Amino acid sequence: MGEYQDRYEFPDLKFNIQRGKKRDFRMEKREKKDMFVWPDLVVMEFLTAVALTIILIVWALLVNAPLLEVANPGISENPSKAPWYFVGLQELLVYFDPWIAGVMIPSIIIICLIMIPYVDINPRGSGRYTFSLRKFALINFNIGFLMWLVLILIGYFLRGPDWQLYWPWESWTVVKKVEDNLWSLDPVTGLTGLALYFGLGMIIPGLVSREFYRKCGPARYTIVMLSILLMYFVPIKIFLRLAFNIRYVLVTPWFNI
Amino acid sequence: MDVSADKQRINRRMFLKITGWGSFFVTIGIFIAGTVRFLFPRVLFEQPPTFKIGFPKDFLPAVPDMRQGTLRVYEQWKKDHSVWIVREGNRLYAIYAKCTHLGCTPNWFADERIFKCPCHGSRFYSNGVNFAGPAPRPLDRFRIFLASDGRITVDKSRIYRFRDFDKQGAYLYLEV
Amino acid sequence: MSRKKSLWKRIRRSQVWRSIFRHDYTDTRKNRILQIRSNIFLHIHPARIPSHAGKIRFTWCMGGITFFLFIVEVITGILLMFYYRPVIEYAYQDMKYLRFDVPFGIILRNIHRWAAHLMIATIMLHMLRVFLTGSYKPPREFNWVVGVNLLVITFLLSFTGYLLPWDQLAYWAITVGANMIRATPFIGHEGPFALVDKYNDIRFMLLGGTEIGANALLRFYVLHVIVLPLTAAVLVGVHFWRIRKDGGISRPL
CATH class of the missing domain: 1.20.5 (Single alpha-helices involved in coiled-coils or other helix-helix interfaces)
Structure with a gap:
């Protein structure tokens, strides 16, 4: 061991091995709780990798990846489902036009995710599981995450031929009637409704909690509230469709929402 | 300085x-x-946009019944060209077999006399007009015209949407 | 027995051995640190971590598992590339060949497929864990952004890979996906305020044509095996680097 010691110097190592006498009390307290990566963590990582390899091999032996007939542009699969992680978006296609469900919603989700650390200025609750310190952030994020999951579950398990709702115990051979009594709000009502939703949604939380508005500042407040209002607009639209057969909330010559 | x-x-x-x-x-x-x-790319190795479907007489019924609303859907060009030829009274038109929602290929159900899209359940009458499901507008139509050799030609590079269905080229008038 | 032992000792003392392993293996505090510091593959770790960082109930191990699955995807993917040709005439035949004749081909393909599915799940759980522990808070904001980009790339990898078997499942899933792109505002020919037609919109750029055909298959293949994995690998490097530079795994302040 000695021969290695004098030949190779690791300057930054000296701090760890021959510690100085003067030390920060907090650092010392922390270091007592520290663990070595070698071998403790490396062994854990190795065992995880081994376990996962076994799981993957067993899974691959038991279940074959699907391979249907060769691609045929003339015959559509019925139902043709996207892979499970996109089924949530496919489910949204029932309620929104493709440019919203397929383009705007994913883009907005990604942009909002990216902005999270810059708009969440609550300094508390970093590095541990807590609910009481970050109620607002956690409630909204988890509802969004849950929506993604629920839409996937509905799309994956409850949709049958023609993308109709089939309970798991119902036979897919029974043909379901397509809802053909959909109607749209007239432009004035629709515009008023949207203006009320977004306008009040922007103003009321700021009035109820002046503290929240003051801490965020106008720019952050607008971004946060707009993102949240957009997120809750999705289940609201779904509810309007299911409860009142409303197809579009807003009809314009260029696009429909 | x-x-x-x-x-x-x-x-x-x-x-x-x-x-x-x-x-x-x-x-x-x-x-x-x-x-x-x-x-x-400048050159596409896709199917040529025009193809011929036959003479006008091929589409006339044996017993002339040219009342408005008499419909006949010809399916034999669907497989290769994604086109249904539909005769409605005196009008012949080429419906694009592609759902206006997300581009799946609908199917013709002769017994129910409607088109159904398998992907998201859109329904269309036999003239291609949507009546149920998420499709935003009726099925598009291709340009259809009489070529100089007297045969009916479909041009897939010119697409007519619903508002242009009455324009020259969106349909062919069949003389009895 | 003793000769064998001395041979082992001589190997360990040889110049070759010591040129590779700079330190011995005795379990000492120093060697535990050197083991990490002097090994290029292990040195993405710090030598010591706070003990809560080694608890699965804190990390769920989801980031590490995602990284491991990425490596699995790379290895199985490279092997599949030996048999798969991204040409319409061959692609489906090669899939059949892999499935029914190539030794272990079916297992490789299954692992590639299921690991990809699992990777989506673990990356989402990783994101959930990072959010629940508030680990995106300063100074780790930018690493969260890198992570979101990795999430998007993982979804794109799955999307591009889905077309490659060229079966009905692939064709129609991608048809629906590509037709959503067609509806992009301004740059898609069926979106609101379209400025383009079907020969120069964003969907045409992705597919290299107006239909899902030979060009689309080749493009998805190139994206799937080179462009996206390479980008992901670079971003994973940045992601790991930033964990260290931003003060290691998050801990209560």
Whole structure:
């Protein structure tokens, strides 16, 4: 061991091995709780990798990846489902036009995710599981995450031929009637409704909690509230469709929402 | 003297800085624009857009019944060209077999006399007008015309949407 | 027995051995640190970590598992590339060949497929864990952004890979996906305020044509095996690097 010691110097190592006498009390307290990566963590990582390899091999032996007939542009699969992680978006296609469900919603989700650390200025609750310190952030994020999951579950398990709702115990051979009594709000009502939703949604939380508005500042407040209002607009639209057969909330010559 | 020389030098430096960085970013910009253009091929190895479907007499019924609303859907061009030829009274038109929702291929159900899209359940009457499901508008139609050899030709490069269905070319008038 | 032992000792003392392993293996505090510091593959770790960082109930191990699955995807993917040709005439035949004749081909393909599915799940759980522990808070904001980009790339990898078997499942899933792109505002030919037609919109750029055909298959293949994995690998490097530079795994302040 000695021969290695004098030949190779690791300057930054000296701090760890021959510690100085003067030390920060907090650092010392922390270091007592520290663990070595070698071998403790490396062994854990190795065992995880081994376990996962076994799981993957067993899974691959038991279940074959699907391979249907060769691609045929003339015959559509019925139902043709996207892979499970996109089924949530496919489910949204029932309620929104493709440019919203397929383009705007994913883009907005990604942009909002990216902005999270810059708009969440609550300094508390970093590095541990807590609910009481970050109620607002956690409630909204988890509802969004849950929506993604629920839409996937509905799309994956409850949709049958023609993308109709089939309970798991119902036979897919029974043909379901397509809802053909959909109607749209007239432009004035629709515009008023949207203006009320977004306008009040922007103003009321700021009035109820002046503290929240003051801490965020106008720019952050607008971004946060707009993102949240957009997120809750999705289940609201779904509810309007299911409860009142409303197809579009807003009809314009260029696009429909 | 010194001051003006100093000024001169800074100006020259500014000039070189602007031209230098300018040409650098312009070159990068041209490279990116060229790469984007590169991704748009000029020649497509896809099916030719026009094909012939036969003479007008092939589409006349044995017993002439040219009342408005008499419909016949011809399915034999669907497989190769994604086209249904539909005769409605005296009008012959070519319906594009592609759902206006997300481009799945609908199917013709002769017994129910409707088109159904398997992907998201859109329904269309036999003239291609949507009545249920998420499809935003009726099925599109292709240009259909009588070529100089007397045969009916469908041109898939010209697409008519719902508002243009009455335009010249969106349908062919069959003389009895 | 003793000769064998001395041979082992001689190997360990040889110049070759010591040129590779700079330190011995005795379990000392120093060697535990050297083991990490002097090994290029292990040195993405710090030598010591706070003990809560080694608890699965804190990390769920989801980031590490995602990284491991990425490596699995790379290895199985490279092997599949030996048999798969991204040409319409061959692609489906090669899939059949892999499935029914190539030794272990079916297992490789299954692992590639299921690991990809699992990777989506673990990356989402990783994101959930990072959010629940508030680990995106300063100074780790930018690493969260890198992570979101990795999430998007993982989804794109799955999307591009889905077309490659060229079966009905692939064709129609991608048809629906590509037709959503067609509806992009401004740059898609069926979106609101379209500025383009079907020969120069964003969908045409992705597919290299107006239909899902030979060009689309080749493009998805190139994206799937080179462009996206390479980008992901670079971003994973940045992601790991930033964990260290931003003060290691998050801990209560």
